[in-house]
Every structure is written in C-alpha cells, then in structure tokens.
Amino acid sequence: MDWGGTWTRTAVINRQGEILWQAREPNPQNGSKEEYLANAEKLLAVAIQQAGGPVAGIGAAVAGPVEPTTGTFYQPPNLMVLVGVSFKALWEKAFDLPVWVGNDANLAALGEHHFGAGKESADNGRPVKTLFYVTVSTGVGGGLVDKGSLFLGANGLTAEIGHTLVDTSDSALACQCGSRGCLEAMASGTGIERIAKQKLASGGFSDSALAALNIDSVDSAAVFDAAEKKDPLAVSILDSAVSALSIGLTNVVHLFNPDMIVMGGGVTDGLVKLDLLPRIQQGIRDRAMSELHKEFQLTTARLGDSVGLAGAAALVWEQLGVSN
Amino acid sequence: MDWGGTWTRTAVINRQGEILWQAREPNPQNGSKEEYLANAEKLLAVAIQQAGGPVAGIGAAVAGPVEPTTGTFYQPPNLMVLVGVSFKALWEKAFDLPVWVGNDANLAALGEHHFGAGKESADNGRPVKTLFYVTVSTGVGGGLVDKGSLFLGANGLTAEIGHTLVDTSDSALACQCGSRGCLEAMASGTGIERIAKQKLASGGFSDSALAALNIDSVDSAAVFDAAEKKDPLAVSILDSAVSALSIGLTNVVHLFNPDMIVMGGGVTDGLVKLDLLPRIQQGIRDRAMSELHKEFQLTTARLGDSVGLAGAAALVWEQLGVSN
Numbered sequence: 001m002d003w004g005g006t007w008t009r010t011a012v013i014n015r016q017g018e019i020l021w022q023a024r025e026p027n028p029q030n031g032s033k034e035e036y037l038a039n040a041e042k043l044l045a046v047a048i049q050q051a052g053g054p055v056a057g058i059g060a061a062v063a064g065p066v067e068p069t070t071g072t073f074y075q076p077p078n079l080m081v082l083v084g085v086s087f088k089a090l091w092e093k094a095f096d097l098p099v100w101v102g103n104d105a106n107l108a109a110l111g112e113h114h115f116g117a118g119k120e121s122a123d124n125g126r127p128v129k130t131l132f133y134v135t136v137s138t139g140v141g142g143g144l145v146d147k148g149s150l151f152l153g154a155n156g157l158t159a160e161i162g163h164t165l166v167d168t169s170d171s172a173l174a175c176q177c178g179s180r181g182c183l184e185a186m187a188s189g190t191g192i193e194r195i196a197k198q199k200l201a202s203g204g205f206s207d208s209a210l211a212a213l214n215i216d217s218v219d220s221a222a223v224f225d226a227a228e229k230k231d232p233l234a235v236s237i238l239d240s241a242v243s244a245l246s247i248g249l250t251n252v253v254h255l256f257n258p259d260m261i262v263m264g265g266g267v268t269d270g271l272v273k274l275d276l277l278p279r280i281q282q283g284i285r286d287r288a289m290s291e292l293h294k295e296f297q298l299t300t301a302r303l304g305d306s307v308g309l310a311g312a313a314a315l316v317w318e319q320l321g322v323s324n
Numbered sequence: 325m326d327w328g329g330t331w332t333r334t335a336v337i338n339r340q341g342e343i344l345w346q347a348r349e350p351n352p353q354n355g356s357k358e359e360y361l362a363n364a365e366k367l368l369a370v371a372i373q374q375a376g377g378p379v380a381g382i383g384a385a386v387a388g389p390v391e392p393t394t395g396t397f398y399q400p401p402n403l404m405v406l407v408g409v410s411f412k413a414l415w416e417k418a419f420d421l422p423v424w425v426g427n428d429a430n431l432a433a434l435g436e437h438h439f440g441a442g443k444e445s446a447d448n449g450r451p452v453k454t455l456f457y458v459t460v461s462t463g464v465g466g467g468l469v470d471k472g473s474l475f476l477g478a479n480g481l482t483a484e485i486g487h488t489l490v491d492t493s494d495s496a497l498a499c500q501c502g503s504r505g506c507l508e509a510m511a512s513g514t515g516i517e518r519i520a521k522q523k524l525a526s527g528g529f530s531d532s533a534l535a536a537l538n539i540d541s542v543d544s545a546a547v548f549d550a551a552e553k554k555d556p557l558a559v560s561i562l563d564s565a566v567s568a569l570s571i572g573l574t575n576v577v578h579l580f581n582p583d584m585i586v587m588g589g590g591v592t593d594g595l596v597k598l599d600l601l602p603r604i605q606q607g608i609r610d611r612a613m614s615e616l617h618k619e620f621q622l623t624t625a626r627l628g629d630s631v632g633l634a635g636a637a638a639l640v641w642e643q644l645g646v647s648n
Contacts, residue, residue, distance in 0.1 A: 065614065074616060129478040144579075146475065153470070153581030154453040155616050160578040163613040165571050168505075169493045177613040179574075181492075247489050250503075251575050254484040255468075257477030289487040289501040290389065292398060292479050 001044060001060040002104065002308030003027075005079070008040065010047040011306075013313035015322055017115030019306060021050045033081045040087075041094055048095065056320055058097050059312030060087060061104040068156040071101030100315045103156065107311030108264065108301070109133035109143025110150055114314040116302035117262045118145070126297075132258040133301070134161055136245070137265030140184040143311075144256055149318060151256075162188065166247040186244035189220040189267050195237050196223050208233035224270040241267075242276050246283025253284055253293050264301030272300060325368060325384040326428065326632030327351075329403070332364060334371040335630075337637035339646055341439030343630060345374045357405045364411075365418055372419065380644060381422040382415055383636030385431040392480040395425030424639045427480065431635030432588065432625070433457035433467025434474055438638040440626035441586045442469070450621075456582040457625070458485055460569070461589030464508040467635075468580055473642060475580075486512065490571040510568035513544040513591050519561050520547050532557035548594040565591075566600050570607025577608055577617050588625030596624060 011022035065074040071088030140162030144151040162184035172181030226234035335346035389398040395412030464486030486508035496505030550558035
C-alpha cells in the first residue's frame with residue numbers, strides 16, 4: 001500500500017518487484033479516523049484477494065513520519081486524524097499477516113535500491129553499497145539505504161534533506177517547517193512557485209513572460225516552461241534551485257558517503273528536461289573534499305509513480321530476509 | 325593503536341574498555357615508509373607482550389581516511405608516505421591476529437558509544453540507538469554509530485561534518501579542503517585563529533585585548549581567554565563558531581536523526597568553559613523540523629585523549645561479536 005495525502009494505492013507485488021495487480025482510490029474527504037481505517041482495510045482485503053495465493057506480508061508507505069518498529073504515525077501533515085495509530089498492530093490482527101510500515105520517501109529509497117536504479121546498476125556489474133534518494137516534488141524528502149537496508153536512526157526520521165540548511169544568509173526564505181533557508185523552501189515545487197510570485201509581486205521583472213500571466217496561475221510548471229524559453233527570471237529562479245540542491249547534496253555526500261544518488265519527483269523531471277542534473281553533479285564535485293567523495297553516480301528514479309508501492313514491497317522482502 | 329599525526333599511542337584494553345597498559349611515542353620525523361612501519365610494528369609487538377596473555381585482535385585508529393575492509397590508507401594528510409598501505413594485511417601476517425583499522429574520528433564515535441557517553445547513558449537506563457560524535461579541535465571531524473556499529477557508507481568516508489557547508493554567503497571563508505563556507509573554516513581551532521588574525525589585520529579592533537598581542541601569538545586559546553573576559557571581538561568570533569556548529573548539527577539531526585550528540589576536542593573544552601553548549605543545543609532545537617528531531621541528548625566526550633585507543637578496542641570487540 002502507498003497511502004498518500006490524496007490517493008491510496010494498493011498492489012500485489014512479487015519478490016522480483018513486479019506489479020501483478022494494482023488499484024488506486026481517492027482518500028475519504030475530511031474523513032474520520034474510522035472512515036480512513038475502514039477504507040484502508042477494505043483496499044487491503046481486495047489486494048489480498050487479488051493475490052490469488054499465499055501472501056508473504058503487508059508493506060505500507062505512508063506520507064508522514066512513522067515509528068519504524070510499531071508503524072505508528074507521529075504527526076502526518078495530511079492525515080492528522082490518524083496521529084498515534086499503529087497500523088502494524090491493527091492490520092496484523094485484521095489479516096493475520098506480518099505488517100511493516102515506513103515513511104514514503106524512505107521506502108522510495110528502498111524501492112529504487114532493490115527494484116529501480118540500484119538494481120539496474122547491480123545488473124550492470126556495479127552493485128550499490130549506499131544509496132541516497134531525494135524526491136524533489138511538492139516538498140523535498142529523502143531516504144538512505146545502506147547495504148540493502150533502510151537507515152532509520154533513532155526514530156525513523158532520517159534523510160530529511162528538505163530541511164537541511166542551504167541558505168545561511170540574512171535574506172534566507174522562510175520554510176513551512178518554521179525554520180529559514182531550508183532546501184525545501186528553495187527547490188520544491190511549492191518553493192519555486194512562492195519565489196516566482198514574490199519576485200513578480202516585487203515588480204521589476206516586466207521583461208519576463210511570467211509577468212504577463214495572471215499571478216494566480218504562476219506555478220512551478222509555468223517557471224519550467226518559461227525557463228525552457230530562456231526567460232531570465234525563470235532561469236535565475238531555477239539556477240538558485242540547482243545551487244541549493246548542489247549544496248544540500250554536498251552535505252549528504254560528506255555525511256553519508258553514498259556511491260549512488262537517485263533523484264525523483266516532478267521538479268526533478270523538469271530539471272532533467274532542461275539538462276540541469278549535470279550542473280548539480282558538478283556543483284557537488286566542486287565542493288567535495290576528496291576524490292573518493294566524488295565517486296558517486298547521480299541518476300534519476302526509475303520507478304515513477306510506483307516507487308512507493310515498490311518500496312513497501314521491498315520492505316516486506318527485506319524484513320522477511322528473502323532476496324530477489 | 326592510535327596513530328596520529330605526531331604521536332603513536334598503544335594500549336592493552338579489555339572488553340570492558342579498561343586500559344590495562346599504555347605507552348606513547350613520537351612518530352619518526354619525516355620518516356620513510358619503512359621507518360614508520362618498522363616503528364609501528366615494534367610498538368605493537370611491545371603491547372602484545374605487555375598483554376601477558378591471549379590477545380583477541382589488533383585495532384588501530386589512524387589520522388586520515390581509510391578503506392574499512394582492507395584498512396588501506398587513502399590520502400592521509402600527515403602521513404603521505406603511507407598512501408596505499410594496507411595495515412590489515414601487513415599486521416595480520418606479522419602477528420597472526422585479526423586486525424581492523426578505522427579513521428580516528430569514526431573510531432572515537434565507537435569508543436564513546438561503547439565505553440564513554442553512550443555507555444554512561446545506557447547504564448542510566450537510557451540506551452543510545454544512534455550516536456553522532458563530533459570532534460572540534462585543530463580540525464573538525466565526526467563519526468556515526470547506529471545500533472552499536474559504525475556507519476561507513478560506500479568508502480568509509482562518512483560523518484565529515486567539518487566539510488559540510490554552514491556559510492553559503494558570498495563572503496564565506498575559504499577552507500583548507502578547497503571549498504568555502506565549511507564548518508571547519510568557522511569553528512576549528514585553526515579556523516578561529518585564522519579569523520582572529522584576519523580581523524586584527526584588517527584593523528578597527530583597537531578595543532580588543534587581542535589587538536595588544538603580537539599577532540603571531542594570537543591563536544584559538546588566546547581567543548577563548550579573551551572571550552572569558554568579555555572581549556567583544558573574541559566573543560563575536562566564538563558567536564560565529566557557535567552559530568556554525570548549530571547549523572552543521574541541525575543538518576546532522578535532520579539527516580541522521582541521532583538520539584545522542586557527543587562533542588569532543590580542545591575547542592569543545594573551551595566552549596564548555598564558557599557555557600556555550602546550551603546555546604548550540606538551543607540553536608539546533610530552534611531549527612529542528614519536528615519535536616521528535618529535538619529528542620537528542622547533547623553531551624561532552626568522556627574519554628579524553630584515550631578516545632582513539634578506546635574506539636580501536638571497541639572496533640575489535642564489535643567485529644569479533646563480543647559484547648561487554
């Protein structure tokens with residue numbers, strides 16, 4: 001299961017990471033805790049039925065921080081009614097199957113390691129030891145896989161690259177988390193939109209095509225479109241995002257020493273289209289303290305929208321000790 | 325063995341981390357590779373003899389990056405003649421004992437976890453899951469212990485907090501690593517000394533007691549002494565160092581989610597004397613993205629000069645699977 005802020009997706013996945021069946025349903029609108037839970041159980045029951053044979057376990061990726069041993073939601077920003085719910089205990093009782101729950105960005109890292117970019121590298125004779133995954137989308141999140149397993153730290157709240165500081169100046173932008181200068185404020189879709197709107201509102205960008213738009217329709221997609229046409233304002237906003245990602249990932253390289261960095265999410269797709277990933281890689285290499293720290297592959301996610309489902313499945317296989 | 329840039333220390337340590345015997349000798353001055361190696365073997369032979377009984381293995385902490393499986397020196401800044409030497413292979417042959425080698429800051433983390441601040445917390449009923457150690461001394465280094473073992477990443481070059489970026493402004497200070505704005509440039513003993521000298525050379529600090537000193541005698545100790553007497557220049561330099569440490573450790577908290585941060589090294593001793601550690605802790609807490617990220621203990625190293633030796637011993641016991 002991949003339980004997001006808007007959709008809940010379910011799938012039957014084998015140990016090779018192949019999706020044998022899948023479905024997706026919108027979450028109840030402003031539902032009660034009971035409605036959410038009943039809906040989730042119903043979807044899981046359908047998936048188990050669709051498996052049509054023995055099921056090894058249930059894995060779930062959830063959009064928010066989660067305690068890794070009990071699978072308890074801490075403070076899910078989009079699903080606050082579910083605070084404190086332990087999915088693991090609930091579903092193990094309901095389905096008589098082992099259950100594991102993880103944060104969606106963490107599990108995306110695990111999915112890419114076992115079934116995506118990491119697997120591809122291994123198949124090409126270059127197995128990955130330490131994989132850092134970053135999703136640059138509405139927000140910015142991450143996950144770290146070391147020797148095939150998730151790195152979870154003390155409370156499962158690791159790899160939060162979106163809230164590492166990449167602007168320490170007095171003019172650093174405020175972040176939704178309450179701090180300032182976070183990577184998420186500079187490089188997320190929401191951040192790019194906010195920066196564009198602020199710049200346009202401040203005036204002085206009449207040469208930009210973005211100034212001709214209704215300000216309400218200026219979003220990160222509009223910025224990417226304009227940058228493709230070399231619009232100077234749009235290009236400068238994305239230059240800052242690229243620089244911010246380079247700084248954040250330099251810190252990741254020095255702290256985690258990964259041999260692979262995988263970038264996913266909608267903003268990454270836009271950066272790829274503009275061929276900006278090599279600039280991010282160069283920005284990290286320019287700042288790296290040693291040649292060995294530069295020995296990482298920087299690549300894009302392979303699993304698209306299925307990355308959360310794949311990661312949830314990878315968690316089950318990893319916890320059961322079954323390798324593909 | 326703790327093989328530093330200047331001294332080589334050896335000790336006999338039991339599985340409780342107690343030092344039963346120890347010695348220390350200066351390294352050969354500008355010695356050849358052969359002189360260094362002969363000296364190290366002689367010191368190890370003496371230590372093994374002093375053990376006066378069965379020896380479980382040899383652990384060595386070395387001042388520089390080291391490949392964790394072969395114990396090969398990469399590019400040790402102070403011992404360049406030893407590049408490419410695999411201590412593990414060499415000494416396993418010479419002594420017929422298992423050998424493990426690690427970076428000194430990494431092993432200091434392991435030492436503090438098993439025999440220092442981590443052990444003390446565990447003895448008080450609060451076992452540590454994820455311990456980040458930072459040494460703030462001539463340079464700034466670190467180590468990360470998760471569930472009792474070192475986190476080594478792809479090449480053993482992890483936890484290099486000294487070269488994470490804590491100043492992204494245009495006026496960021498150059499770092500010895502070639503980059504700019506690194507924590508080491510702002511908060512290390514060398515960095516504090518350089519900043520003080522630059523400020524004094526630029527003039528305009530005639531009210532500072534530091535300006536009355538011969539500029540060659542201005543070092544980090546002089547800055548700490550002056551700060552104790554509320555010297556405004558010295559206080560402002562240390563304020564910047566505290567801020568830089570808060571930023572660097574905030575990134576550590578968001579990426580590693582530790583439940584304990586241990587600070588060691590001579591500069592830390594100076595910060596403790598001025599009661600500045602609570603300000604670092606508050607600086608991290610102010611920027612932390614969630615309440616759970618704030619749930620870490622910030623404390624000082626317990627093992628002093630013996631931390632490298634203790635860490636080397638902890639590595640042997642950990643690798644042999646022997647718990648204390």
